[in-house]
Amino acid sequence: MSKKMWVALAAAAALSLSGCASTASQSGGTSSSGGSGTPVSIMVGGLNKQIYLPFMLAQRLGYYQQQGLNVTLQDEGAGVDATTNMVAGKVDGVGGFYDHTIAMQGLGQSMESVISMLTTPGEVELCRNDLKGKIKSPADWAGKNLGITDIGSSTDFLTQFLAQKNGVDPASIHRIGVQSGSTLIGAMQHGNVDCAMTTEPTVSTLLATGSAYILLDMRTASGTTQQLGGEYPATSLYMSTAYVNQHPDVVQKLVNAYVATLKWIQAHNGTQLADVMPADYYAGSGKAAYAKAFDNEKGIYNLTGIMPPSGPPTDLKVLQAFNPDVKGKTIDLTKTYTDKFVQASK
Template sequence: MSRRKWIAAALAAALGLAGCANNAGQGSGTSSSGGTGTPVSIMVGGLNKQIYLPFMLAQRLGFYQQQGLNVTLQDEGAGVDATTNMIAGKVDGVGGFYDHTIAMQGLGQSLESVVSMLTTPAEVELCRNEVKDQIHSPADWADRNLGVTDLGSSTDFLTQYLAQKNGVDPAKIHRVGVQSGNTLIGALQHGNVDCAMTTEPTVSTLLATGSAYILLDMRTAAATVQQLGGEYPATSLYMTTSYVDSHPDVVQKLVNAYVETLKWIQTHNGTEVADQMPADYYAGSGKDAYAKAFDNEKGIYNPTGIMPPNGPPTNLAVLQAFNPDVKGKTIDLSKTYTDKFVLAAK
C-alpha cells in the first residue's frame, strides 16, 4: 500500500472512531500526574526517547500540578499513530514532530503546534555492521530495507527525503515500520533492516553493543542544515485547532508547564536529568550512558519554546519534495503553529 493510501485509510478509520471515542486513549503505557486538576490526555510517540523528554520531565518536576492540571501521558510507538488517535478524539494532544501539522493540512485536517521543544530532529541513521562496506551514504539505499518508526511517521518523511536528495527514488527503498527502542534494536541485530533512523537513548544502546555504525547524524544544527537545508523544528505539542480554540485556558497552562521545563533543562546536566526519570528509561544503556547522551545533545532543546522562524519553511520544503499529500498544494504555514501561548507564558 502506498503511503498516501495508508495514511488516508488511517485518517478515515480515525474519523470513523471519533463518534464513540473518549479521552481515555489506548497507548502502550500510561503515566498520570495525579491530583484533582483539569484532566488532559497527551499521547507521545515514544515517551522514553530523549527527544520527547519534556513531557515526562514536566510531570516528574510537578509542573503540571502547579498549573492545576492532571495530565495523563500515553505512550505510542509512532507519532502518526498518536495523531490518528487525537483526530479520533481519544486524546487531547500529541507529543510529536511538528511536520505532522503540515502533512495533515495537506489532507484537510487543521492541527497546530502550540510550543516548540526541539530545534533539530536529533535523528541518527544507524546501519548494521554487516553492511558497512556496502552502505556509505543514502546514495547506497536502493533496494535496501530501512527502518522507520512507522509508515507516515516523521522518520518516514525524513528517510524518503534523504533518499531522494541523494539520488535514490523513494519508491526504490523498502521502508519497514520497526517502532523504537527494543523492537528497532532487534530489527537491526536480526538483519530485518539494513539501517534505521532513531534517537537517544537507543543510539547509545546500539553503539555500546558494537553492532551498528552511524551513517548520518542530525543531532546538531550544523548537521541538520547540511542534511536538510535549514533549521528543522521537531518535537512539539500539537493539537487540533478546534481544541486549541475551545480550550485556550488549558492550552495556556500546558504551555506554561513546558516553558518552565525547557528553562529547567538549560540549567541542569545529564546526571540531574537522569535522576528525575523513571529507571526503565535508561535500563538498556544504563544511567551513566543516558546522562552522557543528554549532555552530548543538550543543544537540541529549544530554550524558549518559540517556533524558529526559519524552521517551518524547511519542514515544508522537505515534505513538498516527495510527499503527494503536500506536493503541489498550497500550505498555509501560519496555521500550523502559534507562538501566542509561549509569548503569554514569558
C-alpha cells in the same frame, strides 16, 4: 502522507470518542500527573525517547499539577498513530514532530503546534556494522531495507527525502516500521533492516554493543543543515485548531509547564536528569549512558519554545519533495503553529 495513514485516519474517525483512562502511576504505557486539576490527555510518539523528554519530565517535576492540570500521558510507538488518535477524538493533543501539522493541512485537517521543543530532529541514521564500507551514504540505499518508526511517520518523511536528495528513488527503498527501542534493536541485530533512523537512548545502546555505525547525524544544527538544508523544528505539542480555540486557558497552562521544563533542561546535566526520570527509561542503555547521551545532544532542545522563523519552510520543503498529500498544494504555514501562548507564558 501515505495511503496507509489516510485509511487509518478514516477508520479511527469512525471509532467512539471515549475519553482516555487516567492512572495514578506509570503503567501499561499510560501515566497521569494525578490530582484534581483539569483533565488533559496527550499521546506521545515514544515517551522514553529523549527527543520527547519534556512531556514526562514536566510530570516528574510536578509542573502539570502546579498549573492545576491532571495530564494523562499515553505512549504510542509512532507519531502518525498518535495523530490518528487525536483525529478520532481519543486524546486532546499529541507530543510529536511539527511536520505532521503540515501533512495534515494537506489532507484538510487543521492542527497547530502551540510550543516548539526541538530545533533539530535529533535523529540518527544507523547501519549494521557488517555493512560498513558498503553503505557510505543514502546514495547507497537503493534496494535496501530501511527501518522507520512507521509508515507515515516523521522518520518516514525524512528517510524518503534523504533518499531522493541523494539520487535514490524513494520507491526503490523498502521502508519497514520497527518503532524504536527493543523492537528496532532486534530488527537491526537480526538483519531485518540494513539501516534505521532512531534517537537516544536507542542510538547509544546499539553503538555500545557494536551492532551499528552512524551513517548520518541530525543531533546538531550543523548536521541538520547539512542533511536537510536548514533548521528543522521537530518535537512540539500540537493540537487541533478547534481545541486550541475552545480551550485557550488549558493550552496556556500546558505551555507554561513546558516553558518551565525547557528552562530546567538548560540548567541541569544528564546525571541530574537521570535521577529524576523513571528507571525503565534508561534500562537498555544504562543510567550513565543515558546521562551522557543527554549531555551530548542537549543542544537539540529549544531554549525558548518559540518556533524558529526559518524552520517551518524547511519542513515544508522536505514534505513537498515527495509527499503527494503536500506536493503541489498551497500550505499556509502561519496556520500550522502559534507562538502566542509561549509569548504569554509567565
